[in-house]
Amino acid sequence: MAVDFDPAASAEVVAHLWQPGSSIPVPADVAAGVLRAIYAERRAVRPADIVEVSQRPDAPLHDCFEWDDGLAAIAHREEQAAKILRSIKVVYRLPDGTQSAPLREYVRILPRADDPAPDAATEEVLQPRHYIPLRRTMTEVELRRRLVDEAWRSLVAWRGKYRDLSEFARVFDAIDEQAAARKAATS
Numbered sequence: 546m547a548v549d550f551d552p553a554a555s556a557e558v559v560a561h562l563w564q565p566g567s568s569i570p571v572p573a574d575v576a577a578g579v580l581r582a583i584y585a586e587r588r589a590v591r592p593a594d595i596v597e598v599s600q601r602p603d604a605p606l607h608d609c610f611e612w613d614d615g616l617a618a619i620a621h622r623e624e625q626a627a628k629i630l631r632s633i634k635v636v637y638r639l640p641d642g643t644q645s646a647p648l649r650e651y652v653r654i655l656p657r658a659d660d661p662a663p664d665a666a667t668e669e670v671l672q673p674r675h676y677i678p679l680r681r682t683m684t685e686v687e688l689r690r691r692l693v694d695e696a697w698r699s700l701v702a703w704r705g706k707y708r709d710l711s712e713f714a715r716v717f718d719a720i721d722e723q724a725a726a727r728k729a730a731t732s
Contacts, residue, residue: 570608579605630676651676654691663687697727 561573569576583590583598599606611617634647653676656663667687682688704720707713 571606575605576609627676635679649679652679652682652692653677654682654688654695660691660694667691697724 561577563569563573580590583594599610630651633650635650636647637645639645682692704717
């Protein structure tokens with residue numbers, strides 16, 4: 546069940562942590578201090594503000610960024626290309642002649658340390674920046690299992706992110722019910 550919590554109420558901050566899997570090279574509490582300072586000065590925090598205050602080599606978040614303009618430009622174009630892959634949709638004609646809803650054409654399945662070792666065909670696509678057609682993912686048992694597992698992790702993360710919003714209590718209950726059924730089915 547959701548727990549009501551008002552983050553605006555006076556409560557002591559116990560710790561700042563990075564999202565699991567993040568590879569940010571500074572302690573989370575250092576970053577939190579920089580972000581609080583930007584907010585105190587500007588009443589909002591934009592990515593451009595973070596870059597601006599991080600330009601000096603001695604700035605706390607300086608090492609979080611690529612400062613070689615050539616490398617940064619390549620990385621930016623690769624991110625733009627990844628956006629294309631994340632954004633392209635496909636509509637299929639179904640056997641009954643109707644059309645499917647728009648679906649993602651490509652998906653990315655991230656490898657996890659706790660996953661069983663993949664076969665050679667699966668291993669080739671389980672690379673950090675590799676996208677594969679959703680159609681292939683849905684027809685290969687191992688890829689589909691990994692995508693479903695990733696979807697569950699995302700759903701659990703979403704639930705954790707919004708757990709304090711009582712407006713979603715029924716959604717959270719449904720997630721919990723499905724998670725229990727899924728666990729029972731795999732036990």
